Amino acid sequence: MDAGDHAERFTLLRPLLFTIAYEILGSATEADDVLQESYLRWSQVDLDQVRDTKSYLAKLVTRQALNALRAGSRRREDYVGPWLPEPILVDDHDAAQDVVLAESVSMAMLVVLESLSPDERAVFVLREVFGFEHQDIAAAVGKSVAAVRQVARRARQHVHARRKRFAPPDAAVTARVTEQFMSAAATGDLEGLLALLAPDAVWTADSGGKTTASRRPLVGAERIAALVIGLFHRSLPTDLRFETVACNAAPAVAAFVDGRLTGVFLLTTADGKVTDLYAIRNPDKLLAMTGAKRISRR
Incomplete structure (x- = not known):
């Protein structure tokens, strides 16, 4: 296997993969850990068997992020006082060019996402923010396409009801x-x-x-x-x-x-x-x- 090819493909998509993990977890520290673990797994993959690198890596990162989110649920339940997502410094240019991206990483939206179940959160993020097809999302979260459509609809209704309070950030x-x-x-x-x-x-x-x-x-x-x-x-x-x-x-x-x-x-x-x-x-x-x-x- 060509380690350089693995690294090149992963590095090219790293901003996307970090954003997926961060929006699912609400933690930049945990998102970085997820990307590290995902790369170790990716480095062992036969690239000849990968038809769509973006879809494959998004699926891999989503699975690792969901595992981390579920593993940390008890820790959040025992947390002293309110639990807020970790803030991150971002490149102004990245967000300024994409209103949907800016809203998706806003603290207000991340707080709303905290009220979703892990599966709802992952499905909502992958579908509403990143525009992945239901079939790709189903493979990432381990559900049928029909189940993913139901989860997506439920999560979307929940988020829209909660975010009436605020508009996309200006x-x-x-x-x-x-x-x-x-x-x-x-x-x-x-x-x-x-x-x-x-x-x-x-x-x-x-x-x-x-x-x-x-x-x-x-x-x-x-x-x-x-x-x-x-x-x-x-x-x-x-x-x-x-x-x-x-x-x-x-x-x-x-x-x-x-x-x-x-x-x-x-x-x-x-x-x-x-x-x-x-x-x-x-x-x-x-x-x-x-x-x-x-x-x-x-």
């Missing part, structure tokens, strides 16, 4: 609102924060019990504004700084203390108002932010 609007929100928070402008927050806005913080954070989602503009003012104006480290980053295909805010990343804050907007705020504080989930990931639907 990077320009999100960037403007994020900047205004951070400015209001930094200056203690309570009225400014209330003007930016939707009345039923939700604050969700993920710390895994490893840092200080709310262990239940906080609902309501007044409660969130008070929390944010308190966070910004209590005794904070003098070496705290904030930086705008391209995270999950949208502008986000990264917090650093003494040069170390301590939190990532993502905002979801609708009609110019903040509807959801996601605060990822678990240091383990911030490890994936060390470098930008290449994502793709092709």
